[in-house]
Amino acid sequence: MDRVAEAHLNMGASVAVNHFKILAQKIYCFVEKSLGVTQDSDESQAWTNLFTTFQRTLRNCKYEMKS
Numbered sequence: 001m002d003r004v005a006e007a008h009l010n011m012g013a014s015v016a017v018n019h020f021k022i023l024a025q026k027i028y029c030f031v032e033k034s035l036g037v038t039q040d041s042d043e044s045q046a047w048t049n050l051f052t053t054f055q056r057t058l059r060n061c062k063y064e065m066k067s
Contacts, residue, residue: 027051 028039031047038044 023055024048024052 027048028044031037031044032039035043035047
């Protein structure tokens, strides 16, 4: 994740789109299989939102550290 965040900062948004889209799909699959819920369930959405927020926080911290 750190390498992807760094690539995003240095190379442009297309790098992040390619990597984070795949990561988001894997998170949905993990949540669905682990919890036995569907992708559109409230529980699945809550976990996915948590992971997304965590990823954004890491990215923002990385950006602030570079500044």
